[in-house]
Amino acid sequence: MHSETEFRGHLAALAEPVKPVEGYEDKVMRRSRRLRRQRRMTAGAAAAVCVAVLVTAFRVVGFGSASQLAAPPPDGPFLGWSAAGDVDAGLVREATALWDAAGTGGPHTAVRAFVALRNDQQLHSIAVLEGYDQQGAARLAFFTSDVSAANALRLRADRPAPDPVTTQVISLVSPRLTGPVGAVSTDDFGTYAIVVAMPGVTTVRVSNTIIDDEMIGDPDAPTSRLVVQRFPLAATAPTTTISGFVKPNRPLAKPTKVFEVQGDGGADDDPRAVPGKVSAATGQQIVVAVQQIQAVRRGQLAVVTEGLVGRVTAVDVPRGEATIDLVTSTGFAGPAYTSISDVPGSVRGTGTSLVMEHIPTGSIVYSISAGNRVVMPDPCQPNDHVGAVTVGRASSDNKAASATSMELTPTVDLTHVREVSIMTSPAGGDC
Template identity: 65%
Template sequence: MHNTTELRDGLADLAESVIPAEGYEGKVMRRADRRRGRQRIAAGAAAAMCLAVLVTMFRVVGFGSTPQLAALPPDGPFLGWSPVGDVDAGLVREATSVWDRTNSAGPHTDVRALVATRHPRLRSTVVVLQGYDKQGDPRLAFFTGDSGAADALRMRVDRPAPDPVKTQVISLVSPRLSGAAGVVSNDIFGTIAIAIAMPGVTAVRLSSTAIDHDMIQEPDGPTSRLVVKELPIAATAQTTTIAGFIKPKRPFASATKVFEVPGEDGVDGDARAVPAEVVGRTGQQVIVAFPKDQGVRQGQLAVVAEGLVGRVTAVDDVRGEATIDLITSTGFAGQVYTNISNVPGSVRGTGGKLVMESIPADGDVYQTNRVLMPDPSQHSNEVGAVTIGRASADKAAGATTVELTPTADLANLTRLSIMTPSAP
């Protein structure tokens, strides 16, 4: 029997013939190291890409269920937004000159344009400028062409510059944007809405309770952040809603809505909306609180974006509160007419419902027809007329009444606007 030493030596002799050449082991290890290295690089790149995507997502959509656009760095006190489309330098100079002459606010300095273009849909010019007035205050101004004066630019509104961090869209809605300063259009579609959204928005949608379809810009167009639309003369800023969207990243996915806000107004001659908060409710009435010294009076209409809420019946100027009869209350009544077909009538609240009466027997009112009430704060029965409801059913032949369904959600009111006449 072999001893242990002899057995080990024999096994070693047999193994010599299958030992790899010198360096083989090192080559294998180096190859393995290179493969692991490539895997680490790929993993790192993937991680970096994921991180970049996440950072971008957080910048664009933020946290939570409602996506938000990231605020852009302000340009001092101004919006740090790039201009929309090509800026016409001649229009900027003309608008600045008009701005300087209007209301003795000029000369304006450090003027920069957000919009300066001849808009094909409006068949007119639109200019929006930011700049300091002669007092050194930052301002924002809208200009449009005067169709009765060879499209000469007119300044329509001059506002304090908006918050450059929080603002996502600026807008102007008025029936006084196409003619001479302060003059109401005589066109049935004479209200014009202008909205400019912040960079990153790929489409803007205008919705108005004065019309039954939305107007939305095409995504990725050179002016997709700008929308200029004609609306019915009844449309106002208070019944116009502006929404901004981001183009979806995935094919066939829905666009992501990143904001939805009311329109803005402020042109001389327009009725003014006084914001009010509902602080109490007593059956068929609501009590609202509003800023003092805003000209709130009995008989003025209370509205939300969806339509008419009611009418002011009492005002406490000391407390800054008003009592409003809801449109379904027994104390509410008034003259109305149907949209488009212009069938006249009157409305009356029954304590829980709303009825249109005194309709001509041969007048046609069909289910879902929109019914409007004139606003006494406006200059005519058509300008700024507010949707009070829609016909709940077709009016029967020869009948003179039809029930209406209110367009405003009267059961869940929290805020509303009281329409007051334009300040002198």
């Protein structure tokens, strides 16, 4: 029989974090420097980029010849999941006390932890708890701390508990997970994704369409049920994809994907992604049915994982519908800039295509290469970089110093959009 000390030692060894994948930072920085040299700019050095994947392993389930994923039975309204990693009981108590004081429904009862981890490589402490609020409603809460806030634990999100029958992964994607509550990170790569998958999942992959696939590192790098990943400030839950895998019990067999979902949501102070289903479409517009229509306003952006679909131009509250001008429509226009190289301009729909215009000319050569990503600011965000959405990519090179416009290829297949997320104000106001 092993002693309790030895057993906990083995668990701690399993929970050692995996080092960031080499090459990710270098690829991003090389691309940024190359594009900035093309523009002959002498701006200060680009912000350092680091991606760290936090891995803790609590239980790996054996599988037969075929990959299977059996959900643990629900615990009433709660997810019946075991914790990911060795839980810090002191951190659970600290987070629970904060939840009772800072939340709107304390004191909380029947509290249990999915994650309670100190000394993360990026966020100092992370806790994810579920429990009943004072009204008896099941809730889910995320807490983080970091060195910029003297490692003070802060409540970042307090949501209704997810469906315990259908949920396979829970997540939080936000640029507001460091510093004071509600404060946006000042780091160019200050958005974090916290992802916890159900027991039985052996690998989790988290990606965001604001970063090109070739720049996200080794896709076969090891992870486990818990992942903490860093992204640029433009990353949001609707543009984040989370995939879960299980490893078959066969030598050399590759993991099999068992689910792929969008990010769950952001922090309490982030714009809220309100879902809408397409009920009608023309070549210029789509009409979407929205249950939370009271939060929708004209001017808000409609997005999918791949990028920008269009902008809300009309809201019919009695019918619960919003009309959206597609990015290629003649009614669509707005400010934009190229990702990484930051070439400014504006985008406009022509009715059948999309163009970027008003590209500056002069002593500085604002060169845009084919494939360069063009993003559009979200009016519900505090600045042009937080939550910016990809609207298209340059269709060809724009090398001439006198060229002020160029055609873009939308990143979204607009003919097959069935559902969208409308980015609304967290306070329900205009934006």
